[in-house]
Amino acid sequence: MSDTTQIYGIRAVIEAIKAGEPLDKVFIQKGLKGPLSRELEDLLRRSGIPTSYVPLQKINKLTQNNHQGVVGTISPVSFLSLEELTDQVMAQKKDPLFLLLDGISDVRNFGAIIRTAECSGVDGIIIPKKGSAPITGDTVKTSAGAVFRIPIAKTDHIKDAVFYLKASGISIVAATEKTNHLLYDVDLKGPTGIIMGAEDTGISPSILKEADQLAKLPLLGEISSLNVSVACGVFLYEAVRQRVL
Incomplete structure (x- = not known):
């Protein structure tokens, strides 16, 4: 502390x-x-x-x-409102990339995700006011200081953010195993918001229903899931691949 x-x-x-x-x-x-x-x-x-x-x-x-x-x-950092973040980014970028975190509770996972988001060019991170890991010294350390270099917004509910982003022309992609569609078949080149779910329960069903597309990663081993920060890295760098190549 x-x-x-x-x-x-x-x-x-x-x-x-x-x-x-x-x-x-x-x-x-x-x-x-x-x-x-x-x-x-x-x-x-x-x-x-x-x-x-x-x-x-x-x-x-x-x-x-x-x-x-x-x-x-x-918190050692200041948070924006959902509207402030969205309006600020949309005024500067034609095809922004947002990251929405639905209940990430582990501060080290949170820090690792922030670090990857900054490295992969995410324009803003959106978290709920309740049920999300706080930004502590461990978060700052795990993020390698990236927490000070990427804007983060808090919203009452992630579903509110989904509605607002969709109304702003942002396509919402939810990372979930509850689909047959692989990540590599999803177009991430346009304005996109990627949702990652909680470590133990994933994305809440009510939010999944509102996503434009669902996408999963192929798992070829016997373990049924990846650590959320690792899965998030794969999703974000698939977006980088599509946007850079």
Whole structure:
């Protein structure tokens, strides 16, 4: 947590929210009671800031300071809104490439994906406000600093991003084994958004239904799936191959 700014103490976190500080996540000790804790929880609900209720031991691991059962973290990077990212990229690129991450929860996978996305020319990454891995020191390290070089937007739901991108003329390709279509048969040369799903459950069914195309990788061994960061790399570099050659 040393690479992520911390705010600790109930009153301090409340004032940070009221001041508009870009809190990435707030950890609250389970069973915390009192008027201040209720005020904090109300603010968190209204602001949509991701919140985790955890044991005291977890809070103590996050900080040795007088935390009063509450620790907030501020990401080392700034996030754009979905509209800001899309409008910014579409004004600059004819055939942009977006990457949408539906619930990637492991910070190292997240960092590896960001690194590959930057190297492969992705114009922007879109993640949900809730259920996504935070950007921690491990994320920054695994990304080799790429997290500071590629714009990242947060949206309430990935489905919202799918609708918005499609309305902007972006073709949505979902990476899933639930299809007979191989990645290599999908056209990735035009304006494209590629969706990668969570490590354990993949892309949610409601989002799959909204994708323009579904695509899978051929798996020739006995293991039924690839690590999501590896699969993401294959998808992105197929887009590079099609766009460069």
